Amino acid sequence: MKTQEAIRVRMLDLKREYEHMKDDIDSAIAQCMMHQTWILGPEVRELEDRMCGYLGSGNCVGLSSGTEALVVGLRALAINSRGEEYFRKTDEIITTAFTFTATGDAILRAGATPVFIDIDPRTFNIDTNKLRQYLKTAAHKAVGIVPVHLYGCPCHMDAIMELAAEHGLFVLEDVAQALGGAWRGRKLGTIGTAGAFSFFPSKNLGGFGDGGMLCTDDRQIAEISRMLLKHGGKDKYNVEHIGYNARLDTLQAAVLTAKLSRLDEFNDNRMGVAASYTAQLSGIDGLELPSIPEHAAHVFHQYTISVPEGRRDELQKHLADRGVSTMVYYPVPLHKMKVFHGRYKTLGMLDESEIAAKQVLSLPMDPLLTQDEIDYVADAVKEFFRA
């Protein structure tokens, strides 16, 4: 275990970020202290309104986490389309196995069966050719797709929306890692039926604790979601649905609203960091760098490289020895986790997801990373491949 001093470059330095916008954040928090409306205070609606404007979405609903945004979104879709509280086990919702647990878990919690389609190794996102292939199988019972814009990289939304329209499927975008990203100029989360965002502290827009949001142009889905997040009713004693306590906290909304003004600037910085890594690391034999698909604005939640031939862990150790923090997102694909055993379907093997779990490594990615820090990381990676 490295001491704090021995770390030269962190994955993300939240303290530095706070110091960068301390005045705005402190005054937003002070405002809450004055009114003391901690549950669904005015800051929650303000953030929802600001997010509607930012995204170009008709409705934004604050929630207690990205996970709850996915669950509430799916439950609202079930209630809206089926008139039933949950999906049926025979209802299939398609996603990938190479994502954070919450994506697949939300599908189970909404009552449906996840179908894991393999990823495209260039983007780590759903392989839309395999998705098309699955939807051609006569026996499929798909009702929806949950595409995950992993690492901030947009999925191929043309293909996804075309297939969804052809097969009458809803699309709930998992935008946990991609707030601010766009496909053909449209903000991610607003292309499908709904989008679920996370404000986990390390996300592109992160709070001082958990938080999330659902955006949708469908007023019915927004209204049902608003009920579900506060115990299932329009008010406390008029409860219609099986609900949750999944409200976005006032204090988090205040912090997030203060930080939202800097989101585009920070996302631009992330793209700059990524461009600098790519310029310095391209051409190294055996190292694959992130690619930016055509039509995509990639917001680099992570800068994730792929290190074949079983050398990933060696590289991670080499970097740790030089004080560079790195992370593996994700070492275990969902179909290998006990919770999904016997509860998922798939189209053939998930080879690319399994290979990615063994090869990916995320380098430090922070909108305030200095050029010296970027160069230090890149030099340390280059040194490993020279040896």
Ligand SMILES: Cc1ncc(COP(=O)(O)O)c(C=O)c1O
């Ligand atoms: C792809 C993905 N989906 C869902 C989530 C869940 O978000 P949260 O941690 O806010 O519940 C996360 C974040 O951790 C995520 O990365």
